[in-house]
Amino acid sequence: MKVFLVEDEFVVREGIKNNIDWESHGYEFCGEAGDGEIAYSMIQKTKPDIVITDIKMPFMDGLTLSRMLKAEFPWIEIILLTGYEDFEFAKEAIKIGVSCYLSKPISGENLIKEVDRIALRIEEKRQEREQARRYEQEMEERLELEKREFFGDLITGGKGFSELVDQARKLSIDITAMEYNIVLLKVWSTRHDAYEYSNSVVEIEKSIKEVAEKAGAIYFDLNVEGIALLFRLGDEESLYSKIEKCIDEMKSVFDRYHHIRYFGGIGQTAHRITEIPKSFEWASRAFAHMYLTSENGFLYGTEEGLNPENEDVILSEIDPRHIDRKLIKEFLRRGEESETGFFVDEFLNGMGKGAIRSTMMRQYIAMDIYFCVADFAENELGIERESREATVETPTPEILGSENSTMEYLVRIISSAVALRNEGARGHYRDVVNEVKAYIEERYTEDDLSLNSLAAHVNFSPNHLSAVFKQQTGQPFIKYLTDYRMNMAKELLSTTSKKSNEIGFMVGYKDPHYFSYLFKKTQGMTPTQYRNGETSEASL
Structure with missing residues (x-):
């Protein structure tokens, strides 16, 4: 962690800087300044973790500096030093969010103790942020997997209307509409083989998602097979108009990349949820022309093979x-x-x-x-x-x-x-x-195990590894990892008397609530119910 010192008294500043062996305590002394004004510009560049500052200084005092730093860099922890026993200073420091208020003179030993205490808090906050980030990432990956499975149910026609609506509601998807249409789309780079995803393709797919969601379409990531967009609206004319507008916006994205190829197939309008498989079939027929042309574009699936109003692809x-x-x-x-x-x-x-x-x-x-x-x-x-x-x-x-x-x-x-x-x-x-x-x-017991860490281990890009893993094993990485952890958790529930939160920690979940949520979602029962031998909800 980096420490920055702001002190107008040269002797005090030199004492703090030189009488503490910062490096042996695990810190980088990254800079010093004699007043708040100079310090502010330097801190903007060095971005320290901890700032030690005097209160009374010329040009800009320590309280003003602290207020400005907290506004711009809220994660910086601040230690205030003062030779004045003024309660009003202390109250203002607390209001600003200063970490510590110390009276001068202070020994190097006592100062380093306070720095260590604050550093420990910084590390705990970092771990909390990282845990939250991983949690959000895993939830996002799981949501994409569930959406992909839902799309499979939509296009195969294996489930009835009420089941599909209920499934969509659980995914926070509004599936009800008067009309539907499907667009299948694939984007690939001419600089890579079939399994490789260039950075530009990843960027394009993010832009497509933004354009689609802005148009009210539901975005489905089909992994190596491409992207599916489900459009919904009230009447056929405006539905096609919305699709055309969305296509125009996507083309403006594609035009920014010269080494990108794309092709899309557009289905026919379906008037019921249960007719979506037919729309998907027409979209797939049009999508198959991707292999029959070297041109980019979008093709409508019709009885004639091409919508006469569409000029994107002429075969x-x-x-x-x-x-x-x-x-x-x-x-x-x-x-x-x-x-x-x-x-x-x-x-x-x-x-x-x-x-x-x-x-x-x-x-x-x-x-x-x-x-x-x-x-x-x-x-x-x-x-x-x-x-x-x-x-x-x-x-x-x-x-x-x-x-x-x-x-x-x-x-x-x-x-x-x-x-x-x-x-x-x-x-x-x-x-x-x-x-x-x-x-x-x-x-698997490590909570920071992720697709990114595994990709770095085998020297693959995360998207490349995801596609290869899915093709090799038949299931997405996040599902494989979750299933493996759940199986280990079930074994521990059956063979030990450990509490469920302990078992969750042992199989890679620091958050006991998330472990319980995931266990019930994947196994159809709580860990306690499993231990007691109860029947899963899925089998009822």
Whole structure:
């Protein structure tokens, strides 16, 4: 911690400065001044933790200096020194928020005792602030995870209206409206591979969130799959108007970055919460065109494939003589398995709706895509020919006999190649994730264990590690860490008689209230109920 001294008497100032071995006590003597006016400018630059100042000084006295410092740097602790036994000074010092009021002369031993006492308080406050910061960060990560799970429930149609409304209310989300529409968006940097997130992408995503929330849209972070925005409004015309306005604002953000690519898919209006899955399907169809164009933009999902009023993306008619293998390769390198069906559908639609109906054209298209996938597996994934032939299915007359079986075959072989690519990536990062898991097992009792500290340990950026960890384990880091700690807590509850607040501390939670809250939220019961063998609320 840094200490700054303000004293107009040169002899006293030199005595305090030189008669105390500040460094051996753990302090940096960072500066001195003979009056408050000079001191104020110096303190603005050095930003000490503790200021020791006389009250009576020329130009600016100690009380005035203290008042100004507390207004600008409220965390600075101040020790006032005075040779005057005036109670009015003491009252004013207390009002300002001065830490200590000492009478001169004072020995170096007594002064350092007061400095040590104040330093201990500063450290306690720092720890409290850091604990609060980590608590807020963990709560924010958990909220994002719960919102992601809620979005999954919205688009799969697995839950009814009342369940979704109740789930949204718990997340403080107002989901009720007359109409809904979904926008899917992905932003990536051309300077990084598929797993890397540059600082500019992180900045852009923060700006997108601000723009979306300003427009009243609900922002969902889908991790490596991109971003989803759920728009709600009263009538279709104004809903589309709101989306267009939001898109224009997002474009102004994108325009500030020259190495950024982006693509968005916009669904059709849904008039009920339970129709949102259909809106998501149309948005996904439009979103699949990200792999069919090298242009940035937003595409509306419609029966015609493109909203006539939207000029962001204009896809040329692709005729069978000009099948672009680069589009297939682009998807194989960057696409997700969940997107394969939409991609194949839109890729074929680009050739004209009649292309897949012709037996000859089906054979031509299927064989061309087969050779493209085989080449990707062999030359980019490094799979030997014998292994490749066993994993990349060869088209047969039976498969190519109908439109449906051909479509299913194309989805199947492209999905298999993407799965092979992902498996290769998982293998590449397996050692890193295993190291992270081992680190968690060793350090889970430490309350400051976080994604940031783990990322620093394995020399990854936090966003990069988050994406890799999710792909490798199938769950977000914060959920994995929480589940691990909860399992250790349950073991301690079952095998020891320790109090729940002690157990919370032992598994990494200094705040007993937060531990109890998290235990009940994840296990469906309180720690006491678990110890007593009661049934969880989730199973009732």
